[in-house]
Amino acid sequence: xxxxxxxxxxxxxxxxxxxxxxxxxxxxxxxxxxxxxxxxxxxxxxxxxxxxxxxxxxxxxxxxxxxxxxxxxxxxxxxxxxxxxxxxxxxxxxxxxxxxxxxxxxxxxxxxxxxxxxxxxxxxxxxxxxxxxxxxxxxxxxxxxxxxxxxxxxxxxxxxxxxxxxxxxxxxxxxxxxxxxxxxxxxxxxxxxxxxxxxxxxxxxxxxxxxxxxxxxxxxxxxxxxxxxxxxxxxxxxxxxxxxxxxxxxxxxxxxxxxxxxxxxxxxxxxxxxxxxxxxxxxxxxxxxxxxxxxxxxxxxxxxxxxxxxxxxxxxxxxxxxxxxxxxxxxxxxxxxxxxxxxxxxxxxxxxxxxxxxxxxxxxxxxxxxxxxxxxxxxxxxxxxxxxxxxxxxxxxxxxxxxxxxxxxxxxxxxxxxxxxxxxxxxxxxxxxxxxxxxxxxxxxxxxxxxxxxxxxxxxxxxxxxxxxxxxxxxxxxxxxxxxxxxxxxxxxxxxxxxxxxxxxxxxxxxxxxxxx
Ligand code: SF4
Numbered sequence: 001x002x003x004x005x006x007x008x009x010x011x012x013x014x015x016x017x018x019x020x021x022x023x024x025x026x027x028x029x030x031x032x033x034x035x036x037x038x039x040x041x042x043x044x045x046x047x048x049x050x051x052x053x054x055x056x057x058x059x060x061x062x063x064x065x066x067x068x069x070x071x072x073x074x075x076x077x078x079x080x081x082x083x084x085x086x087x088x089x090x091x092x093x094x095x096x097x098x099x100x101x102x103x104x105x106x107x108x109x110x111x112x113x114x115x116x117x118x119x120x121x122x123x124x125x126x127x128x129x130x131x132x133x134x135x136x137x138x139x140x141x142x143x144x145x146x147x148x149x150x151x152x153x154x155x156x157x158x159x160x161x162x163x164x165x166x167x168x169x170x171x172x173x174x175x176x177x178x179x180x181x182x183x184x185x186x187x188x189x190x191x192x193x194x195x196x197x198x199x200x201x202x203x204x205x206x207x208x209x210x211x212x213x214x215x216x217x218x219x220x221x222x223x224x225x226x227x228x229x230x231x232x233x234x235x236x237x238x239x240x241x242x243x244x245x246x247x248x249x250x251x252x253x254x255x256x257x258x259x260x261x262x263x264x265x266x267x268x269x270x271x272x273x274x275x276x277x278x279x280x281x282x283x284x285x286x287x288x289x290x291x292x293x294x295x296x297x298x299x300x301x302x303x304x305x306x307x308x309x310x311x312x313x314x315x316x317x318x319x320x321x322x323x324x325x326x327x328x329x330x331x332x333x334x335x336x337x338x339x340x341x342x343x344x345x346x347x348x349x350x351x352x353x354x355x356x357x358x359x360x361x362x363x364x365x366x367x368x369x370x371x372x373x374x375x376x377x378x379x380x381x382x383x384x385x386x387x388x389x390x391x392x393x394x395x396x397x398x399x400x401x402x403x404x405x406x407x408x409x410x411x412x413x414x415x416x417x418x419x420x421x422x423x424x425x426x427x428x429x430x431x432x433x434x435x436x437x438x439x440x441x442x443x444x445x446x447x448x449x450x451x452x453x454x455x456x457x458x459x460x461x462x463x464x465x466x467x468x469x470x471x472x473x474x475x476x477x478x479x480x481x482x483x484x485x486x487x488x489x490x491x492x493x494x495x496x497x498x499x500x501x502x503x504x505x506x507x508x509x510x511x512x513x514x515x516x517x
Contacts, residue, residue: 008340010361014338018334019333028160042274052261053380056262056265059253074217074222082294083222088298088299089300094246094297096126098244101295109132109133109206113211113212114213118213120343140153140157143157151336155271170185204239208240210236213247215227217296219252220254223256224281224283228277230278231277249304268381302357305404305406308404312350321381324346325344330370341366349369350367359412364397397415398415398421443480
């Protein structure tokens with residue numbers, strides 16, 4: 001659990017504010033539409049994309065099923081290559097381990113290459129409390145850090161900012177963190193990139209300790225793999241004397257050969273590139289090259305609990321490509337901050353409530369942050385059926401039930417505020433199970449249709465119908481219409497007059513079409 005996001009409002013309340021921000025929506029719409037079109041073209045170039053997608057899902061599923069074995073193999077390989085492996089059960093554990101490792105070097109500054117796991121656990125804040133400054137070196141992360149902001153996208157954390165806003169952030173804040181931006185800095189991408197390059201170079205050349213994440217960890221060799229576009233990550237991974245990598249345990253793949261699949265699917269899905277510009281791999285330590293000391297912090301933080309859920313565990317296949325964010329109509333309008341987590345968008349809506357549980361109002365609201373349109377499933381390169389998991393988690397929120405928490409099976413109560421929904425669903429189930437009651441309900445609803453309100457009553461009903469009209473009931477149910485039609489048809493047969501298409505009361509759909517039977 002991260003300390004960064006505690007106390008944020010539920011998704012609907014946060015989204016209410018962000019959807020009113022027209023500049024944010026314009027920035028997001030422009031960025032997501034551009035990348036979505038490029039991704040579709042890059043994926044369309046591969047005739048075997050469905051096979052690659054299936055292979056990626058199969059590799060991940062196999063690894064997750066045997067994660068205990070592969071993690072031990074990984075530990076052995078990393079240790080044999082000169083690295084040290086640390087096991088962190090939760091965020092506090094991981095933060096404590098990293099803080100102690102940095103303190104042991106005697107340094108008070110670290111450079112970081114983008115790592116979602118360290119955002120998840122709030123590492124920067126934990127280091128700051130211990131008097132250690134962490135400098136983000138990924139360009140978008142740098143923008144977010146200088147702007148005292150939070151990331152809002154997996155791949156482009158500053159997607160909510162446009163060039164003018166970035167120029168202002170650089171001019172205002174760079175001087176406080178190190179080398180200032182030039183006074184006459186314009187908002188041209190080349191000038192912004194050059195200002196960031198000069199600012200960061202100073203940090204790279206000074207830093208003795210780096211903290212990184214990893215996209216993949218190869219169990220058979222103990223190799224860490226980072227894919228990036230800027231080269232800043234490579235500077236972080238090679239220049240400092242000590243390298244500490246904090247990686248979620250689900251990033252393991254069994255063999256080097258497995259990378260063949262993901263090195264094709266990840267770049268195309270995320271940046272629409274055939275191949276990412278920089279792929280850095282390191283295995284423990286090597287004499288006269290790269291860091292002298294390497295530590296790997298294996299982070300659980302709710303992952304084994306997620307693994308225990310047969311439906312929800314597919315979320316652990318995620319390779320953080322962000323394709324699902326770029327196609328999601330909800331993300332596009334609400335923006336990443338509304339999800340209150342390091343993981344926004346569709347993947348965040350299923351991963352966060354599993355890693356953090358559904359006890360808070362925010363986490364219980366996340367499975368509802370979707371229209372269930374299924375676009376996220378269509379684009380996912382590891383075929384995670386996100387809508388299915390969303391529905392599964394909604395059931396957990398409304399009904400409670402058995403979950404695994406810190407390795408033990410526990411029964412959780414339904415989340416607060418869902419009593420009306422639960423009662424409505426139970427009533428609907430009972431009614432649908434009893435045909436006579438269902439018929440009576442339909443008749444009653446039809447006869448009273450003139451009195452039906454346009455908005456549903458109660459807190460839950462209001463939340464649902466405030467932004468959409470309740471459907472109008474037809475004057476006649478399909479069941480009544482069908483029976484009437486059957487009766488009329490039989491009467492026609494009896495009298496030898498044929499089917500009574502268009503007869504009195506037969507006003508339902510399809511009447512008069514193909515009437516003879
Ligand atoms: S859920 Fe699938 S599409 Fe979304 S970030 Fe993960 S791998 Fe990419």
